[in-house]
Amino acid sequence: MTDHGSNRPELTLSHKINRLFSVVHPRNAPERSTESVAEQIGEFLGRTVPPGYLERLRDGEFDDRNAGATADVEILAAVARSFGVAADYLLTRGPAADAIDRELELLATMRDANVASVALRGSNIDRAMLARIIQSTEGSMPPSR
Template sequence: MTEATRLPLSHKINRLFAVMHPRSAPERSTESVAEQVSGQLRRAVAASYLEELRDGRFDDEHDGAAVEFELLAAIASCFGVAPRYLTTTGQAAASIDRELELLATMRDANVASIALRGSDVDRAMLTRLIRDTDDVAAGSSDLPR
């Protein structure tokens, strides 16, 4: 696996915090996620432990393999994503990460819906298109009018 496709666990968890919230709302607090995870697991999970995950304490331990699957699944569930985002590595994780980045771009551009045809959509091109559309809407585009 190349360095470009290796996504540390901390990156993936921080991506969830950064992306998975409404445009009009701030990112969720670590404390609120810890409380929800604790409820799902029916045992206490300290916010400080989630902070350690976010800070990269477990990144060098085989991409978070030292962290129990049930905890990672509960974190993923809090953000409405499949547990495999936090438990998989390589190209699969990188692909999910790109989709989350695209979701954030669409959210930030206030895109309500988008229709895609086919599975060969160039996500980089789509991201640029969404950003350009947002720039035009904001009146700050370099595009000719």
């Protein structure tokens, strides 16, 4: 996906959640299962979160085109936390969510190219968030210094 400024389509909730599943995992490992994510966010929230609810989020049931369907904000924030990104990615629209999505796209490219670290100059990318995500995708590799 390329960034064409204002021509970039608005990101749906399902796109953003699926982006997290597809990007935030070690290069040589499969994406996390909805069951494992549901279990983790249930621990964060202190209540059971059915994996089926995450599947409904991923399938687009709570996207804007489905009027009246409102996603649980606490669950969305916990999903973001589970993947190590700012809750704003799932809870907002516009420039903040777009910037995080571009960072995730960059991360996927770097992960797929087996990049362990990168120097970013003149960029507004949240370096702390990017470092946390890169670390989470490295699996058992020690952090590079």
